[in-house]
Amino acid sequence: MKVAYWPGCVSRGFTPELHGSMAKVAPLLDMELVELDRASCCGAGVIAEHSQELADTLNARTFALAQQTGQPMMMNICSTCQGSQTECQERLDANAEYRERINATLEPDGLRYDKGEVLNKNLLWLLVEDFGLDELRNRVKRPLKDLKVGPFYGCYIIRPTDRLGIDEEKPRDRYLHMLIEALGGTVIEYAGQHKCCGFPIITMNKEASLKQAARHLGDALDAAADCLVTPCPLCHLNLDLQQPLAERYGGRDLGLPVLHLPQLVGLALGLDADDLGLARHVVKPTTVVDWSQSVVAGVGGSQSAGW
């Protein structure tokens, strides 16, 4: 499958291992990525907070660039991109007059957004709905046997449910669960799976922000998770990069590795942990990968089972 690919900013900035692991995983899924390297930041809700029209125009430009690739499918690898772009797309699609006004701004650069021409899906949705979990199961080389994985979705990809097309037919708020199982892992249900990582207020109320991260990490640990997996690099910043600080604000030791979605998929498809950038995380995923032998699966889990 060929897709217009929007990697986002954070996946090329503070979490380069996300963009890198996606590039490694794509060929194993017969995915050809046409990178939208001229597109701008989605605004992560913050530009819309400043000016809705500005955010809508910037994202309309991104959709227009995707349209130019001739691919009906645009793929992102970030919950926050998915949510904020879908919000803009909803407004663009809702009102023809508004859409034309935005298109008028794009016109001097020969760009135009047409309703119904771009379907923007996160890798997670694409894997479940288009690639198919059965097909994925067939390609698993190294089932994540004994690996206990807690899903962490990120707010933007699960709420509001009507805008994001989540219903009984498309339970997109359960897709990570389904995916972990398809890869052979064990799903850990815990209180924080659909909650907020706290990142958006990290500069405004650091304590509240990191206490949120600490609580969800702690809940997952208490439910015996070996690691978390998230489709959102911003969640990854609060959950992994800031985890040492979250420990301080949460008042407990954590040390829970957090994987990006393509990393988890890559491990099951047989890729090497180092190639997937797992060594770059702040919390080294020693409970996921036995680095001495480079084998995957609940290393921490089996160790504690031996006690």
Add this chain to the structure above:
Amino acid sequence: MSEFKLRLRRYDPESGSAPYWAEYSVDLEGHRSVLEGILQAKGETDGSIGIRCSCRAAICGSCGVLINGKTALACHTHLDKAARHAKDGVIEVEPMSNMPVIKDLIVDMDAVHWKKQQRVTPWLINKEPIPEREYIAPHESMVDITQSMACIQCGACVSSCLSMEIDPLFVGPAALAKAYRFVGDPRDAQQYERLKDLAEDPHGMYDCTHCFNCIEACPKGVAPMNQIMRLRRVAGDHEIVDRNNGHRHESAFVTLVKDYGLLHEAELLPRSYGGDSWFGKFHPNAGKELLDSLPVVVKGLMRRKMNPKIALFGHKLPKDALGEVQRIFDTVESRPARDELNLYIKGYDEDDSGAQDSGAGGPEHANNAPDQGQPGQEPEESPVR
């Protein structure tokens, strides 16, 4: 008629014993409400079940509870739908979160919800001099606040708020939506003071994490989070630079995307603390923050998590692409007035044959309230289906 099973969270603080679960079977048609189910259990099985209700029609706002872990009005949730979403077929009903429990499903709204409403001065502070006759307000400005006026004070958003779960002092979604009701009202005399107060409060408008839970929970389509974003936007218009870095964070973000086309995270943090320019990182506040985060940054660099070059200089769009992005900024920012398309008010195009028949539908179109609580027409289809 079909049988539905309910599992209610029971608790009587005066008994001295811990909360417990109790199961009840009720016989009702699937389209009847969870509230009717609870009332049947109360009427036929156990009269001591505590539940607050009045209108049974999603108007009075008394019957907020958690149904299968999510906040909703019991009278506004069908039994069959609730049963489908239950993890084991038994509909689980608990008292709302973020508020103390008085008994069973009844929470203390006074202690939290109403206190927070009081916090935002929930009445009009009229302008002087008082006109001889009524105040005249432009139609559009009143339309703008109809969404926040639709609130029935049920507290569902308060119960669902993920920021309040961690920071109980947060003013919260319902009260902030109420604050916008007056900030957006041209007859109010103290918009600046209201905004300044809520911007400077460390638990005020900048304490919202943008988690969408209140939008999801609200039975009336008030979308409290959107009202909070409006408060922030208008605070920006008033040039209120708060001590919580809220405004600095927003303007730093916008400026960085304008300068680079992409987000430059390494600049965002120091600028949010220090100020929106390249010099921001030399401000004492930024230094303090950097010291606090130093172990994280060093660890990140050691693991080659951040590429030092990107960390320092950021990634940037190719020059011509950046030019296009900057032209968009210039065009939109130079408009005389900000354009906001509020779908609650405007609704969705009935068909999309062209610009001429679009959009300008006023609130007169906004009267039927379907399940998700969007009084405007429902989107025929989500853009991502």
